[in-house]
Amino acid sequence: xxxxxxxxxxxxxxxxxxxxxxxxxxxxxxxxxxxxxxxxxxxxxxxxxxxxxxxxxxxxxxxxxxxxxxxxxxxxxxxxxxxxxxxxxxxxxxxxxxxxxxxxxxxxxxx
Amino acid sequence: xxxxxxxxxxxxxxxxxxxxxxxxxxxxxxxxxxxxxxxxxxxxxxxxxxxxxxxxxxxxxxxxxxxxxxxxxxxxxxxxxxxxxxxxxxxxxxxxxxxxxxxxxxxxxxxx
Numbered sequence: 001x002x003x004x005x006x007x008x009x010x011x012x013x014x015x016x017x018x019x020x021x022x023x024x025x026x027x028x029x030x031x032x033x034x035x036x037x038x039x040x041x042x043x044x045x046x047x048x049x050x051x052x053x054x055x056x057x058x059x060x061x062x063x064x065x066x067x068x069x070x071x072x073x074x075x076x077x078x079x080x081x082x083x084x085x086x087x088x089x090x091x092x093x094x095x096x097x098x099x100x101x102x103x104x105x106x107x108x109x110x111x
Numbered sequence: 112x113x114x115x116x117x118x119x120x121x122x123x124x125x126x127x128x129x130x131x132x133x134x135x136x137x138x139x140x141x142x143x144x145x146x147x148x149x150x151x152x153x154x155x156x157x158x159x160x161x162x163x164x165x166x167x168x169x170x171x172x173x174x175x176x177x178x179x180x181x182x183x184x185x186x187x188x189x190x191x192x193x194x195x196x197x198x199x200x201x202x203x204x205x206x207x208x209x210x211x212x213x214x215x216x217x218x219x220x221x222x223x
Contacts, residue, residue, distance in 0.1 A: 035213075040120075042215035043155070043200060058210075059112070090154070097206060099145065102154040 003027070006091050006103040013110050019078040021106050023091030030096050032074035034058075034066065037088040037105070049074055050096075081110045113138040115203050117214035125222050130188040132217045134201035137182070143206035144177060144184045149198045149216075158199075159186070162206055191221045 007022035025032065033048040045058030047066040055066050063085060067075045074093075078085055091103040114137040124130045136144075145160035161168045161175045161184065168175050172191075177184040188195055198218050202211040 040215065042117075043213040045210065045212075048210060098143075098160070099157045100211060102156070104154050 004091055004093050004101050004103040006089075006106050008106050009104065011106055011108045013078075013081050013108065015082060015110055017078075017081050017110075019081050019108070019110075021076040021078075021089055021091075021108070023074045023076070023093075023103055024072050025074075025093040025101070026072065027093065027095070027101070028071065029093040029101075030071075031094045031100075032068065033092040033094075033100065034064075034074065034076045035090045035092065036060065037090055043090065046076065078108075081108075083110050086110045113141055113203050113212035115201060115212045115214040117201055117217050119217065120215070121218045121220070123220045123222060124191050126191055126193060128191055130186075130191055130195070130219055130221075132186045132199055132201070132219070133183060134185070134203075134214050135181075135183045136203040136212075138203070138205075139179075139182065140205055141203040141212075143204050143208075144175070145202050145211070146175060146186050147200040147202065147213075149200065151197070155200060188219075191219075193221050193223055195219060196221045 004025045013019050034046040035043045049055045049068040065077045089106045092100040094100040117134050142163035147155040148158045149155040172189045174187040198216045200216045201214045204211045
């Protein structure tokens, strides 16, 4: 069974804080993704990585950065959290072709 | 980049009836079209996918059809049951490419 695990289910942070969202997968997948899910807007790609230390911007990268130092771990960083970054964040991994496997999501609230 | 649109945004059906969700895509190079189901409070999970070398694929009560000329594909759910109530996302990509473009999702409500 593929497992994609996000470090927190719920997170509350203050405006201006640096926030780290962690994601770990146990299936040796090359590709990892960070999406943001908002009502009525679907799943929007923030960043993805197709190899260790490799990253590419998605559709909404502004205000975010990522880190992939090890194949199994992909971190999303909010350099200075703002209230408009309050959202559900979903991590996913895939083997390069076919199915993407999602984590359980982190609901981030920035106050 | 690829742009995927889903219609309708919300669909209510009586239990036992069929539900159809349609998606259109913009990039004629796309050749892989998965559908994900997200139940309330849960993660999205793949339910069916199709590649462009076939026009239809079925898995029990679920089927997907693809019209490459018109650049649209549809999810068909027959004999709907309450457990089919969920948000359904379509997506498109070039098979082997890392990047899926998702639609905005359809809320399907099955009325008992």
